[in-house]
Amino acid sequence: MARPGDDVFAALGDPTRRALLERLSRDGPMTATELAPDWPISRQALTRHLGLLASAGLVDAARRGREVRYEVVAGGMDGAAAWMDEVGRRWDRRLSALERHLLERGTSR
Amino acid sequence: MIQRELRVPVPAGRLWAALTDPDELRAWWGSEVAWDLRPGAAARFGGDGGEPDRDGVVAEVEPGRLLRFLWWPAGGGEASEVCYELEDEGDSTLLRVTEAPAAPVACALDRWTATDGALLGLWASCMAGAAARA
Numbered sequence: 001m002a003r004p005g006d007d008v009f010a011a012l013g014d015p016t017r018r019a020l021l022e023r024l025s026r027d028g029p030m031t032a033t034e035l036a037p038d039w040p041i042s043r044q045a046l047t048r049h050l051g052l053l054a055s056a057g058l059v060d061a062a063r064r065g066r067e068v069r070y071e072v073v074a075g076g077m078d079g080a081a082a083w084m085d086e087v088g089r090r091w092d093r094r095l096s097a098l099e100r101h102l103l104e105r106g107t108s109r
Numbered sequence: 110m111i112q113r114e115l116r117v118p119v120p121a122g123r124l125w126a127a128l129t130d131p132d133e134l135r136a137w138w139g140s141e142v143a144w145d146l147r148p149g150a151a152a153r154f155g156g157d158g159g160e161p162d163r164d165g166v167v168a169e170v171e172p173g174r175l176l177r178f179l180w181w182p183a184g185g186g187e188a189s190e191v192c193y194e195l196e197d198e199g200d201s202t203l204l205r206v207t208e209a210p211a212a213p214v215a216c217a218l219d220r221w222t223a224t225d226g227a228l229l230g231l232w233a234s235c236m237a238g239a240a241a242r243a
Contacts, residue, residue, distance in 0.1 A: 003187045003210065009209070018227070018228075018231055022234055024238075025234045025237070028238070072238060072239065074236060074238075076235070077228070077231070077232040080228065081229055084111060084225040084228060084229060085225075085229075087111045087189075088111045088113070090160065091111060091113045091206055094137075094138070094158075095113060095115045095204075097137045097138070098115065098117075098127060098128075098204075099115060101127060101133070102118075102119050102123070102127055103117075103118075
């Protein structure tokens, strides 16, 4: 199973970027100017975060006149979600087996 | 990153043995695991549950408390970082397992907030938002 690119996980690893993604998914496409009032960070930092989300394919950046408008790409996280699902299930299976093993063997070692 | 917890009614030393001793692993992992518990030492994991064999390298060891290693499909493939953390509770032990794509991504991930639970919740929000505006 192919793993999504590191850029997707790197983009999702930052709590500010996750919050931006949450906001854009809830309220629809917005420009950095519209987002800025709710983010106590520099405009430079804000556009850098949005740029990383765009490079990772999680948002689409479209120029609207003089501003760029950012819109969530609905399927952008699909690959990451599928990977997390798959790997999570593997560990569920392994930990069940480990638990059974420990309970069967008892504490006699 | 993936994060799972398991509480077992055995002391930490017992759990550590189950996680690291090849004889124990053969019983529950289901295939051969060979490794030296020293940072930098090579590891080899037999495939489990239909999974491929994996090669790996041990990254960090605190006997009875923490084991961190990298692994990747034998013959090549993308590497992940796996971490076992054991919290001694006396008669029981809490095991926390995390798996994340290997560094540099692992460095970018906040271990405790960028969990699969949080990320899958966010994914659901993105899908719901798109559906609402469709």
